[in-house]
Amino acid sequence: EIVMTQSPATLSVSPGERATLSCRASQSVGSNLAWYQQKPGQAPRLLISGASTRATGIPTRFSGTGSGTEFTLTISSLQSEDFALYYCQQYNDWPLFTFGGGTKVEIK
Amino acid sequence: EAQLVESGGGLIQPGGSLRLSCAAAGFIFNDYGMTWVRQAPGKGLEWISYIVGGSSSTYYADSVKGRFTISRNNAKKSLYLQMDSLRVEDTAVYYCARDGALGPIDCWGQGALVTVSS
Numbered sequence: 001e002i003v004m005t006q007s008p009a010t011l012s013v014s015p016g017e018r019a020t021l022s023c024r025a026s027q028s029v030g031s032n033l034a035w036y037q038q039k040p041g042q043a044p045r046l047l048i049s050g051a052s053t054r055a056t057g058i059p060t061r062f063s064g065t066g067s068g069t070e071f072t073l074t075i076s077s078l079q080s081e082d083f084a085l086y087y088c089q090q091y092n093d094w095p096l097f098t099f100g101g102g103t104k105v106e107i108k
Numbered sequence: 109e110a111q112l113v114e115s116g117g118g119l120i121q122p123g124g125s126l127r128l129s130c131a132a133a134g135f136i137f138n139d140y141g142m143t144w145v146r147q148a149p150g151k152g153l154e155w156i157s158y159i160v161g162g163s164s165s166t167y168y169a170d171s172v173k174g175r176f177t178i179s180r181n182n183a184k185k186s187l188y189l190q191m192d193s194l195r196v197e198d199t200a201v202y203y204c205a206r207d208g209a210l211g212p213i214d215c216w217g218q219g220a221l222v223t224v225s226s
Contacts, residue, residue: 034212036153043203043219044153049212087153091211095141095158095167102152 002026002090006100012108013078021103023071023088032092035064035073038085038102047086048073075105083107110134110215112187112204117220124194128220130187130204135215138162138182141207144189146200147219154200157189158207172198194224 003026013019023033031051036044046055048064051071061076075082088100116128130142143158157178158167166178177190187204201219208214 032211036213038153043216044213045216046208046212046214049209049214055212055214089153089211089213094211095143095160095207096169097143097145097155097158097211097213099145099153099155 001096002029002093002098004088004090004098004100006086006088006103008103009101010104010106012106014108015080016077017108019075019078019082019105021073021075021086021105023066023073023100025069025071025090028068029090029092031067032090032094033064033066033071034089034091035062036087036089037082038087044087078105110206112206112215112217114202114204114217114220117202117222119223119225120194121226122194122196122224124224125190125192126194126222128189128191128202128204128222130189130217132185132187132206135206137180137185141210142178142180142187143205143207143213144178144187145203145205145213145216146198147203148197148200151200159187191222194222196224198222199224 005024033051035048038044052064111133113131156169159178175193179188204217205213206215
């Protein structure tokens with residue numbers, strides 16, 4: 001099983017600042033990596049697929065980079081609606097998906 | 109717009125059975141693989157099962173293999189999860205979700221809460 005590790009567990013950021021979230025895979029997943037946002041009481045929402053391709057309707061302040069085992073989600077200028085949980089998911093081992101443990105982005 | 113609506117959650121005793129249903133709308137259901145993902149209270153996301161669109165081949169996480177069965181009825185545009193021999197640790201919100209393109213999950217239901225407790 002491919003293990004996905006996210007860091008940090010919690011990120012405290014002020015509105016308007018940049019947030020950088022990391023995701024590491026236990027073995028190479030190529031570019032088969034997605035990012036999701038989840039707000040309290042809601043289902044996750046797809047932000048990024050293919051490590052760097054924004055999903056439909058996702059603002060340009062969200063960007064993804066990386067390949068192989070190291071990935072980054074950057075939110076360039078945090079808006080109030082961006083404070084949420086973020087998960088990475090590998091699908092290289094399709095359809096045996098695995099998710100990271102999540103990063104909570106909170107208001108500093 | 110694609111939509112998924114789960115039903116069938118509730119409170120069940122350990123060792124019991126429950127069947128979740130998921131109604132799909134707004135897309136050609138049999139063109140897509142479908143999956144179940146769960147989230148225990150205060151915890152992260154856990155993939156548990158997948159069913160291919162055309163062939164109905166099925167896959168399971170080790171944590172549910174042999175106890176849960178995924179199935180689909182393409183004519184009814186519905187996905188199911190039969191859960192048997194339920195354990196306290198199966199308590200979670202269960203999400204029905206669509207595999208958008210061999211991996212990224214691009215559509216999620218609102219979730220169905222399953223509570224396993226005596």
